[in-house]
Amino acid sequence: MPDLPLILRGVPDPMIVIGADGLITDMNPAARGLFGDWALGRDHGAVLRQPPVLAAIAAVLGGEGEGQADFTRTQRGRDVLYRVTITRLTEGAGLLHFADVTHIGEAEEMRRGFVANVSHELRSPLTALMGFIETLRGPARNDPEARMRFLDIMEEEAQRMNRLVSDLLSLARVEGTERQRPAHPVDLRGVLEGVAATLKGQAEAQGSKLEITGETPAPIPGDRDQLTQVFVNLTENALKYGGPNRPVTLALSEAAAGPGFRHPHLRVDVIDRGAGIEPAHLPRLTERFYRVDSHRSRAMGGTGLGLAIVKHILNRHQGKLTIRSRTGEGSVFSVFLPKGSAD
Numbered sequence: 001m002p003d004l005p006l007i008l009r010g011v012p013d014p015m016i017v018i019g020a021d022g023l024i025t026d027m028n029p030a031a032r033g034l035f036g037d038w039a040l041g042r043d044h045g046a047v048l049r050q051p052p053v054l055a056a057i058a059a060v061l062g063g064e065g066e067g068q069a070d071f072t073r074t075q076r077g078r079d080v081l082y083r084v085t086i087t088r089l090t091e092g093a094g095l096l097h098f099a100d101v102t103h104i105g106e107a108e109e110m111r112r113g114f115v116a117n118v119s120h121e122l123r124s125p126l127t128a129l130m131g132f133i134e135t136l137r138g139p140a141r142n143d144p145e146a147r148m149r150f151l152d153i154m155e156e157e158a159q160r161m162n163r164l165v166s167d168l169l170s171l172a173r174v175e176g177t178e179r180q181r182p183a184h185p186v187d188l189r190g191v192l193e194g195v196a197a198t199l200k201g202q203a204e205a206q207g208s209k210l211e212i213t214g215e216t217p218a219p220i221p222g223d224r225d226q227l228t229q230v231f232v233n234l235t236e237n238a239l240k241y242g243g244p245n246r247p248v249t250l251a252l253s254e255a256a257a258g259p260g261f262r263h264p265h266l267r268v269d270v271i272d273r274g275a276g277i278e279p280a281h282l283p284r285l286t287e288r289f290y291r292v293d294s295h296r297s298r299a300m301g302g303t304g305l306g307l308a309i310v311k312h313i314l315n316r317h318q319g320k321l322t323i324r325s326r327t328g329e330g331s332v333f334s335v336f337l338p339k340g341s342a343d
């Protein structure tokens with residue numbers, strides 16, 4: 001009966017030998033961990049059970065040199081996907097090697113989801129634009145008033161596409177630099193003042209006051225443009241979802257190292273007094289394209305990438321974001337940035 005050579009016992013991937021009679025004649029420790037000791041000496045069909053694997057085994061042992069099949073198993077509540085490679089040994093015996101390829105499947109799944117989301121987000125403004133072009137050519141051709149109105153809507157839709165593309169580009173840029181730790185000295189108070197100046201018009205237009213509180217701390221290591229983007233995104237959200245005539249506060253403070261933070265850090269709370277967010281949504285807000293109310297957010301020109309960008313930038317700074325919210329009272333998005341040394 002074929003056995004696994006000693007050298008293969010130490011391989012961390014599960015491996016199984018099937019004898020010419022179809023019984024499992026040997027398993028390495030990883031395979032015992034996966035299937036249990038009882039499997040040794042059993043018919044492989046009773047142990048493996050999944051038809052695609054059994055069919056591949058039959059084909060290989062019946063004469064084809066090598067084959068592969070997928071095998072799934074739930075381990076500790078998690079679905080694990082194995083790629084099983086089947087090799088024919090002498091006299092109708094075979095060797096099975098199980099490689100955990102779950103992460104490849106997950107990455108592929110994420111990529112597919114991302115492409116689907118992007119296409120969907122681009123398609124809706126595109127469909128609107130195409131519809132209006134049609135209308136302008138046809139029914140609205142001789143109606144100057146309708147023409148102007150439609151052109152306004154078309155401009156808005158084109159701007160939405162433009163925003164989406166620039167958000168996607170900044171996300172890609174941030175992801176591309178995530179490994180390099182930014183280390184230029186940044187005056188965080190100055191960043192907040194810049195953000196407030198940029199968004200002043202938007203705040204005034206909706207009757208909201210934008211205030212900054214806190215002392216000016218010493219510079220911290222960082223990337224000024226990226227940190228500006230963090231606070232633009234958070235403050236825009238606070239204004240957008242905080243509602244008209246409600247103040248928005250950017251509160252800057254310093255804190256020593258403590259539980260949850262190994263180093264002294266700066267903290268900025270972006271506080272709004274809006275409708276707040278249901279607790280169920282909080283853990284998912286920083287996912288790409290995640291929106292609590294996609295109709296409402298879309299109507300306000302949102303694509304759901306703002307917080308995903310914030311999260312990536314903070315990762316790069318070894319910082320962190322926490323979100324607290326009470327429905328009916330408002331939300332606090334807190335940014336923590338390590339002080340470190342700006343070298």
Ligand SMILES: Nc1ncnc2c1ncn2[C@@H]1O[C@H](COP(=O)(O)OP(=O)(O)OP(=O)(O)O)[C@@H](O)[C@H]1O
Pocket residue numbers: 167233237238241242272274275276277285286290291292293297298301302303304305306307308331
């Ligand atoms: N201050 C807030 N109050 C209530 N809901 C918020 C707040 N900030 C974010 N949200 C919710 O989180 C969702 C995701 O925010 P995010 O900034 O990532 O996307 P967005 O604002 O929809 O689009 P954009 O990409 O233009 O920023 C929003 O759609 C909104 O539902």
Ligand SMILES: [Mg+2]
Pocket residue numbers: 233236237302304306307
């Ligand atoms: Mg946003």
